[in-house]
Amino acid sequence: MKTNVRFLIFGVILACIAALGFSHGAWAGPLMQGTVPSCQSTITATGSTCHANATGSGFIMSDTALPEDVFPMVPGSLNFGPAVDLTTNGSLVAVCFPDIDTPPVGNIWRWMTSADWLAEYKTIQSSQWVYWPTYHTNGGMTCTNTYANGVYTIEY
Amino acid sequence: MSSSHSPLHWISFTILTLSLGGVYISTLAPGLTWAHNGADGGDLISAVATGGVPHPSGYPTYLLLAGAFQLIPLGSLAFRMNLLSAVCALAAAVLVYLTVVRLPFFTGSLLWEAGLVAALAYGLSPLAWSQAVITEVYSLQALFLALLLYLWSSRLEDSSPIPIRYDVATGLVCGLAMGNHLTTLFILPVAFLMGGVVRRSNELQVQEKMFFWSGWNIQWKSIGWRLAGLVVGLLVYITLPLRAASNPPINWGNPATLKGFLWLVSGRLYSGLLFGVPGNFILPRIQYWANLLIDQFGWVGLVIGLYGLFTLQGSSVKKIYLFTGWLFIAFSIFSISYNSYDSDVYLIPAFMAYALWVGLGAAALIKLLQHRKAWLGILAGMFIIAALVITAIMHYPAMDVSHDRTAEAYGTAAFNSTPVDAIIFTDGDQVTFTLWYFRFALHQRPDVTVVVTGLLPYDWYRATLQSTYPSLSVPGVAHGPWEATVAQANPGRSACFATYQNTAAFSCH
Numbered sequence: 001m002k003t004n005v006r007f008l009i010f011g012v013i014l015a016c017i018a019a020l021g022f023s024h025g026a027w028a029g030p031l032m033q034g035t036v037p038s039c040q041s042t043i044t045a046t047g048s049t050c051h052a053n054a055t056g057s058g059f060i061m062s063d064t065a066l067p068e069d070v071f072p073m074v075p076g077s078l079n080f081g082p083a084v085d086l087t088t089n090g091s092l093v094a095v096c097f098p099d100i101d102t103p104p105v106g107n108i109w110r111w112m113t114s115a116d117w118l119a120e121y122k123t124i125q126s127s128q129w130v131y132w133p134t135y136h137t138n139g140g141m142t143c144t145n146t147y148a149n150g151v152y153t154i155e156y
Numbered sequence: 157m158s159s160s161h162s163p164l165h166w167i168s169f170t171i172l173t174l175s176l177g178g179v180y181i182s183t184l185a186p187g188l189t190w191a192h193n194g195a196d197g198g199d200l201i202s203a204v205a206t207g208g209v210p211h212p213s214g215y216p217t218y219l220l221l222a223g224a225f226q227l228i229p230l231g232s233l234a235f236r237m238n239l240l241s242a243v244c245a246l247a248a249a250v251l252v253y254l255t256v257v258r259l260p261f262f263t264g265s266l267l268w269e270a271g272l273v274a275a276l277a278y279g280l281s282p283l284a285w286s287q288a289v290i291t292e293v294y295s296l297q298a299l300f301l302a303l304l305l306y307l308w309s310s311r312l313e314d315s316s317p318i319p320i321r322y323d324v325a326t327g328l329v330c331g332l333a334m335g336n337h338l339t340t341l342f343i344l345p346v347a348f349l350m351g352g353v354v355r356r357s358n359e360l361q362v363q364e365k366m367f368f369w370s371g372w373n374i375q376w377k378s379i380g381w382r383l384a385g386l387v388v389g390l391l392v393y394i395t396l397p398l399r400a401a402s403n404p405p406i407n408w409g410n411p412a413t414l415k416g417f418l419w420l421v422s423g424r425l426y427s428g429l430l431f432g433v434p435g436n437f438i439l440p441r442i443q444y445w446a447n448l449l450i451d452q453f454g455w456v457g458l459v460i461g462l463y464g465l466f467t468l469q470g471s472s473v474k475k476i477y478l479f480t481g482w483l484f485i486a487f488s489i490f491s492i493s494y495n496s497y498d499s500d501v502y503l504i505p506a507f508m509a510y511a512l513w514v515g516l517g518a519a520a521l522i523k524l525l526q527h528r529k530a531w532l533g534i535l536a537g538m539f540i541i542a543a544l545v546i547t548a549i550m551h552y553p554a555m556d557v558s559h560d561r562t563a564e565a566y567g568t569a570a571f572n573s574t575p576v577d578a579i580i581f582t583d584g585d586q587v588t589f590t591l592w593y594f595r596f597a598l599h600q601r602p603d604v605t606v607v608v609t610g611l612l613p614y615d616w617y618r619a620t621l622q623s624t625y626p627s628l629s630v631p632g633v634a635h636g637p638w639e640a641t642v643a644q645a646n647p648g649r650s651a652c653f654a655t656y657q658n659t660a661a662f663s664c665h
Binding site for chain 1: 443583584585610
């Protein structure tokens with residue numbers, strides 16, 4: 001290879017590394033797993049925070065939900081903040097959000113008239129909204145479990 | 157007098173050892189630490205101290221070596237294992253130096269200058285440095301890689317039949333490295349192909365050969381001996397079921413059973429992380445990778461490394477760039493695509509390869525300048541070393557964890573505020589492994605039960621809990637959240653929650 005060509009490639013590679021290096025990248029993303037098979041992360045959106053916790057061998061990734069996935073407002077319901085798509089992969093995944101009783105954070109959507117808190121999922125498989133019971137933890141969280149892999153849209 | 161016996165060589169060797177050793181010792185963590193993504197340290201230390209089995213893939217080679225270091229009557233258990241990392245990192249840097257010194261590209265003072273630059277570039281790179289001062293397996297892994305490079309460099313221009321001891325040593329190092337970290341799998345192809353497959357032009361000097369494809373021969377005998385060495389090295393895995401058989405309190409997967417053994421050593425728990433980074437995170441990671449590369453060697457090191465890559469020529473040069481190029485690319489791709497928050501540490505082999513390039517590039521530049529004016533070459537060498545040292549000085553505050561007591565302060569405070577006979581439910585590596593360290597390695601608060609919420613769905617973990625805490629009632633099935641199920645099964649015992657969400661928290665009810 002001619003010297004000129006070699007130095008041209010040298011320059012191009014150096015410029016690429018410099019350009020990439022100067023742009024602001026990130027290594028750790030939300031909901032990346034640690035050594036213990038549990039991951040915690042905070043998703044921040046429009047001032048609200050939610051907390052997603054994966055147990056068992058599962059893990060969760062989150063993305064901003066597509067507009068068509070955003071939970072429809074239903075009369076007699078409360079909803080807080082935007083929706084996210086949670087991609088789950090594992091035998092058991094628990095999704096938890098801070099309790100509504102702990103302002104100013106948001107919570108899982110629920111029916112106003114029901115004593116039971118409900119999470120509402122729209123699964124890729126069914127393309128339908130489904131309701132799922134939730135439970136409270138001592139740590140002030142409202143959680144719901146899912147036992148299947150897939151992508152869930154959840155509003156909080 | 158050969159260059160390896162010249163006074164300059166020994167002066168360089170001494171300067172390197174004393175300076176890097178001093179840097180590592182002065183920045184070494186005094187005890188358990190979470191710094192530099194070192195949360196797993198508590199798991200490793202506790203597993204060694206209790207004869208247990210740490211998280212997948214079990215790290216049997218590390219356990220054996222760390223067991224010896226825990227016998228040193230110096231500081232705490234955690235300090236001794238931090239010391240092990242520093243010793244391994246220093247040995248790796250020294251081997252990088254020795255590897256470059258015996259490369260056949262240069263002669264005279266160029267050799268030790270190139271060696272010194274490469275070793276300092278590697279040893280002072282923030283990633284390698286960060287792992288040298290905490291308890292983790294990566295410094296030992298770097299040592300194994302450096303050992304392979306050193307072994308291999310002796311054969312670069314030696315066309316005589318490969319001695320059996322070389323093949324066995326290569327295989328043995330690979331096997332022991334596999335016993336330390338599964339990423340050795342990326343090293344195996346080059347470790348076996350280099351010298352194991354040769355051009356037919358060497359035909360007359362080759363003892364045993366078989367047609368492979370046009371122009372190439374496979375050295376079956378050589379590969380056979382390497383495989384034999386590999387198998388011997390892999391025997392360290394036998395220690396895992398032996399350790400598990402004693403029912404230690406830390407017994408990931410319980411490898412006393414075949415199912416548990418395979419689950420542990422295959423790293424199946426983390427298989428979903430392999431190439432698991434979401435698509436929208438690939439570009440930010442590549443950007444961060446480039447930033448890390450610049451950060452390791454500074455702009456001078458970056459340019460010098462590329463300079464050598466594009467100017468040095470010759471068959472031996474091609475071989476070493478082929479080997480190190482594979483390491484650089486393979487570990488970069490793996491690290492970028494592995495979906496854990498600390499996978500950047502897998503870049504250490506890639507950066508070790510680049511450090512070699514920096515050394516070779518420096519020698520090439522010095523040689524070029526020496527041809528014009530002798531003093532120009534000396535000046536260039538001093539400039540490059542000064543640039544590396546200045547970069548290291550800038551990194552020093554971030555690397556220095558010699559005053560870090562955060563993890564131990566958390567463990568002390570948590571146990572001080574834990575009621576008698578309480579059950580502590582943990583969530584997060586930092587808090588979990590810290591409490592394991594205090595409970596099992598330091599034998600504090602024997603009345604307290606530490607339960608890792610994320611492990612409760614696993615049969616082996618519930619069995620380990622039952623054998624570790626005979627009085628604890630561990631249900632086989634969860635009705636709702638696991639921690640609530642365990643708490644309800646043990647009425648009258650206080651429940652505490654240790655969590656880590658950006659910061660460590662602890663509360664009891």
